[in-house]
Amino acid sequence: MTTPTPGPRPFRRAARDTESPIAGGVSGGLARHFGVPVLWVRVGFVLLAVLEGVGLMLYAGLWMFLPTDSHFDESAPGLESATRTGKRSRRSSRLRDAGPAIAIGALLFGAVLGFEAAFGQGALFWPVVIALAGVALLWRQADEAQRERWLDSTGRIDPIRAVFGGGGWAAYFRVFAGLSLVVTALVLFAVWSGSVAFAGPVVIAGLLGVLGLAIVVGPWALRLVHDLGAERAERVRTQERADMAAHLHDSVLQTLALIQKNASDSGMVARLARSQERELRSWLFESVGTDVTLAGELRAISAVVEDTHGLVVDVVAVGDVDMSESLKPITDATREALTNAAKHAGVARIDVYAEVSPTAVDVFVRDRGAGFDPARIAEDRQGVRGSIVDRMARHGGRGEVRSAPGEGTEVRLHLPLKNEETS
Amino acid sequence: MTTDATPASATAARPVRVVIVDDHAMFRAGVRAELAAAGAGTVDIVAEAADVDSAVAAIREQRPHVVLLDVHLPGGGGAEVMRRMPAAEARYLALSVSDAAEDVIGTIRGGARGYVTKNITGPELVDAIARVADGDAVFSPRLAGFVLDAFAGSIDVAAVDEDLDRLTEREREVMRLIARGYAYKEVAKELFISVKTVETHMSSTLRKLQLSSRHELTRWANDRRLL
Numbered sequence: 001m002t003t004p005t006p007g008p009r010p011f012r013r014a015a016r017d018t019e020s021p022i023a024g025g026v027s028g029g030l031a032r033h034f035g036v037p038v039l040w041v042r043v044g045f046v047l048l049a050v051l052e053g054v055g056l057m058l059y060a061g062l063w064m065f066l067p068t069d070s071h072f073d074e075s076a077p078g079l080e081s082a083t084r085t086g087k088r089s090r091r092s093s094r095l096r097d098a099g100p101a102i103a104i105g106a107l108l109f110g111a112v113l114g115f116e117a118a119f120g121q122g123a124l125f126w127p128v129v130i131a132l133a134g135v136a137l138l139w140r141q142a143d144e145a146q147r148e149r150w151l152d153s154t155g156r157i158d159p160i161r162a163v164f165g166g167g168g169w170a171a172y173f174r175v176f177a178g179l180s181l182v183v184t185a186l187v188l189f190a191v192w193s194g195s196v197a198f199a200g201p202v203v204i205a206g207l208l209g210v211l212g213l214a215i216v217v218g219p220w221a222l223r224l225v226h227d228l229g230a231e232r233a234e235r236v237r238t239q240e241r242a243d244m245a246a247h248l249h250d251s252v253l254q255t256l257a258l259i260q261k262n263a264s265d266s267g268m269v270a271r272l273a274r275s276q277e278r279e280l281r282s283w284l285f286e287s288v289g290t291d292v293t294l295a296g297e298l299r300a301i302s303a304v305v306e307d308t309h310g311l312v313v314d315v316v317a318v319g320d321v322d323m324s325e326s327l328k329p330i331t332d333a334t335r336e337a338l339t340n341a342a343k344h345a346g347v348a349r350i351d352v353y354a355e356v357s358p359t360a361v362d363v364f365v366r367d368r369g370a371g372f373d374p375a376r377i378a379e380d381r382q383g384v385r386g387s388i389v390d391r392m393a394r395h396g397g398r399g400e401v402r403s404a405p406g407e408g409t410e411v412r413l414h415l416p417l418k419n420e421e422t423s
Numbered sequence: 424m425t426t427d428a429t430p431a432s433a434t435a436a437r438p439v440r441v442v443i444v445d446d447h448a449m450f451r452a453g454v455r456a457e458l459a460a461a462g463a464g465t466v467d468i469v470a471e472a473a474d475v476d477s478a479v480a481a482i483r484e485q486r487p488h489v490v491l492l493d494v495h496l497p498g499g500g501g502a503e504v505m506r507r508m509p510a511a512e513a514r515y516l517a518l519s520v521s522d523a524a525e526d527v528i529g530t531i532r533g534g535a536r537g538y539v540t541k542n543i544t545g546p547e548l549v550d551a552i553a554r555v556a557d558g559d560a561v562f563s564p565r566l567a568g569f570v571l572d573a574f575a576g577s578i579d580v581a582a583v584d585e586d587l588d589r590l591t592e593r594e595r596e597v598m599r600l601i602a603r604g605y606a607y608k609e610v611a612k613e614l615f616i617s618v619k620t621v622e623t624h625m626s627s628t629l630r631k632l633q634l635s636s637r638h639e640l641t642r643w644a645n646d647r648r649l650l
Contacts, residue, residue, distance in 0.1 A: 079521075079523055079525070079526075082495045082500075082521075087446075087495035087496055087497060087499075087500055088494075088495060088499075088500045088502075088526075277542075281522075284521075285521060285522060285523040312542075314564060314565070314604070316564045316565050316567070316568035316602050317568065318568050318571045318572045318575060318602065319572065319575060351564055351603060351604025353564065353568070353599075353602045353603040353604065355571070355599070355602075357575075364603045366603055366604045366605075410603070
């Protein structure tokens with residue numbers, strides 16, 4: 001019961017890395033998924049490619065079936081909004097576009113060699129080269145269009161956008177060149193084989209065409225279905241957030257109304273504004289998790305002190321751990337230290353710093369107020385000695401008060417974490 | 424950091440020329456008023472800008488010492504301004520309402536010398552501007568917390584990835600004290616080193632933040648569901 005349980009492991013799904021792809025971002029995505037250096041994955045693919053092109057097939061297959069990085073992974077709504085309206089900077093370098101082109105070329109060449117090895121050199125060679133080049137170009141454009149759709153904020157699926165993405169000559173060129181390459185391949189094939197013999201090649205050509213279509217359209221359709229699912233989920237989430245936003249707007253507006261009514265009472269105004277700022281800030285910049293953690297608990301304690309005593313408590317937390325019974329002494333001691341500082345230091349601001357390491361929790365509460373001489377606290381005053389120092393000692397930790405008149409006070413709390421294996 | 428000792432060697436002679444970049448006119452007016460009150464004689468506001476393009480134009484034209492830069496801006500954000508006008512002459516101090524780790528770390532990696540949030544008081548802001556103008560780094564406790572967190576999160580992969588520079592024990596110590604709300608002077612006293620040394624540690628921390636590989640940071644942020 002006192003064991004801090006690690007949260008349920010999030011469901012992980014491999015995705016292609018669209019941020020810095022060389023060809024399709026498959027290696028990067030796999031490396032991230034399995035937690036191994038990306039170089040190993042790349043070397044693995046190359047080695048496999050030597051085995052009659054297995055690596056190439058594998059790569060191509062994964063490229064088709066792996067989704068791109070899931071851009072709908074939740075982020076705080078304020079941040080998402082800033083992203084959507086173009087207020088956050090986005091990676092702008094497209095210089096790497098040359099890289100993918102070269103990589104695709106290499107892949108294609110390998111594929112053709114593999115094909116040749118399989119079917120023998122002959123009439124098929126050049127049409128296949130050209131057709132593959134066309135398909136690769138189309139595929140690359142589909143990739144680009146798909147990425148654009150993820151970033152699209154309007155949510156409508158426009159057929160032109162679905163093919164050309166954001167547009168631009170590169171997109172048109174890719175589609176045009178891809179299509180014409182495929183057509184050329186078919187024509188070439190027909191011409192070359194037409195004079196030789198009829199039945200066999202024509203059947204093969206037909207089969208190849210169907211196969212090509214299936215390869216191009218099949219996974220694309222599959223992905224579209226995936227995307228639609230994601231988009232639907234996104235819509236549901238958006239509605240949830242709209243409700244939330246409505247609620248917040250109400251609360252903000254009501255606070256403003258209260259402030260207007262109490263404009264003469266500056267203490268009241270400050271308190272209202274502070275609590276409202278806190279609510280908004282936590283909604284805007286913190287993710288929606290509801291589990292109670294040590295940092296969350298410290299923030300809650302600080303919020304209470306802020307409101308009761310009308311000052312600012314600045315909480316900085318490094319690392320975090322789920323709240324548990326064994327951590328109670330340190331939060332209680334923190335509360336006491338904060339209350340002391342708020343009451344006696346006579347300052348407008350207190351700093352709280354919490355650091356969670358695998359072995360211990362450290363909390364520091366610091367003010368720059370009046371300060372006192374710790375050696376001269378009367379025996380009957382229980383605040384510091386009983387609530388802070390002794391409490392920490394009872395629970396296997398350490399509490400220490402450093403202060404001098406005029407220099408402010410710092411309370412240092414240290415609590416070893418006993419259940420090391422779970423963290 | 425409400426120290427009264429401004430490192431005013433260079434700033435006493437000439438006022439620091441400042442450009443304010445923020446897309447909210449009300450906020451710019453507020454900052455202007457605060458700086459006029461708290462920084463009279465030491466801070467001179469030469470221009471204001473509301474988006475990336477006008478900011479770049481203003482910086483090019485006015486050649487300010489310090490640019491107070493909002494993180495979220497129409498046209499690409501503060502990082503875009505820093506990308507187009509690298510911090511060769513102007514030094515950037517980010518002033519944002521957002522204390523989301525991604526924004527803070529991203530802005531620092533974009534080249535800002537400091538990051539303060541919008542609830543800062545006038546005198547603190549003047550002090551921060553003076554520091555940045557002198558070439559020092561300004562770390563608020565919260566920023567120091569993020570730095571520690573960033574390096575703590577990536578410290579175990581540092582063994583695998585040699586690109587990732589760790590913080591030295593001393594730098595961690597300095598960061599920890601800053602995160603606890605110590606002023607530079609107090610950090611120096613606590614660790615028995617000079618203020619100059621504290622600032623050196625700050626600068627090398629900044630440098631390491633910019634050098635550590637992007638992927639590790641992305642992963643770090645991703646693991647914490649910040650992206």
